[in-house]
Amino acid sequence: RKEVEQDPGPFNVPEGATVAFNCTYSNSASQSFFWYRQDCRKEPKLLMSVYSSGNEDGRFTAQLNRASQYISLLIRDSKLSDSATYLCVVKVLRSSASKIIFGSGTRLSIRP
Amino acid sequence: DAGVIQSPRHEVTEMGQEVTLRCKPISGHNSLFWYRQTMMRGLELLIYFNNNVPIDDSGMPEDRFSAKMPNASFSTLKIQPSEPRDSAVYFCASTQDSGYMNTGELFFGEGSRLTVL
Numbered sequence: 001r002k003e004v005e006q007d008p009g010p011f012n013v014p015e016g017a018t019v020a021f022n023c024t025y026s027n028s029a030s031q032s033f034f035w036y037r038q039d040c041r042k043e044p045k046l047l048m049s050v051y052s053s054g055n056e057d058g059r060f061t062a063q064l065n066r067a068s069q070y071i072s073l074l075i076r077d078s079k080l081s082d083s084a085t086y087l088c089v090v091k092v093l094r095s096s097a098s099k100i101i102f103g104s105g106t107r108l109s110i111r112p
Numbered sequence: 113d114a115g116v117i118q119s120p121r122h123e124v125t126e127m128g129q130e131v132t133l134r135c136k137p138i139s140g141h142n143s144l145f146w147y148r149q150t151m152m153r154g155l156e157l158l159i160y161f162n163n164n165v166p167i168d169d170s171g172m173p174e175d176r177f178s179a180k181m182p183n184a185s186f187s188t189l190k191i192q193p194s195e196p197r198d199s200a201v202y203f204c205a206s207t208q209d210s211g212y213m214n215t216g217e218l219f220f221g222e223g224s225r226l227t228v229l
Contacts, residue, residue, distance in 0.1 A: 034217075042222075043223055044155070046217045049217075087155065094167070094168075099157070099168055100145065100157070100218060102154070102155040103154070104153070104155070105154060105155070
């Protein structure tokens with residue numbers, strides 16, 4: 001079983017729609033959580049961190065459920081420019097250094 | 113500020129040849145990661161270093177792969193001999209690992225796209 005699992009999609013939604021992705025992780029020692037965005041043929045870039053109480057950044061809302069070991073990302077009023085792959089990322093603290101693990105990503109395509 | 117710098121950006125080689133990928137992390141970062149990305153398997157962690165020391169190389173596919181970090185500003189990933197199934201984009205990323213603090217933004221290089229014929 002993969003340490004971080006995501007629905008690969010693709011999610012194909014109209015502009016202006018609300019879309020949500022979930023991600024599950026298996027290591028209960030996971031300590032920090034993030035969403036990254038990757039555009040086609042580009043490198044991944046940090047979209048937002050995910051805090052225990054949930055957090056919002058403009059149209060983006062991230063939530064963490066430690067009991068069920070999943071995180072979510074909600075995008076409201078989606079724009080064409082939101083089309084990308086969204087990667088769920090988990091940081092597992094080790095005694096020597098942290099290990100950062102990526103999910104395989106969820107592809108999102110916004111249509112006009 | 114310069115980001116993570118990788119070279120070469122593209123490499124096409126023949127099966128059996130040695131491939132060396134290079135990475136210069138962001139100055140001041142103490143952790144460096146090598147990832148491989150393919151359509152089939154997504155982004156896989158190969159190895160990571162903390163303070164130039166390899167911490168976890170369990171993701172390295174096999175003995176044909178090796179990685180070094182001789183100093184804080186340089187790392188290499190070597191494949192010898194290369195095989196067609198090694199074709200992928202190889203990303204290097206760095207971060208300042210603060211342990212318990214909720215940080216962890218990884219800064220990626222633009223990747224090295226490897227094609228093994």
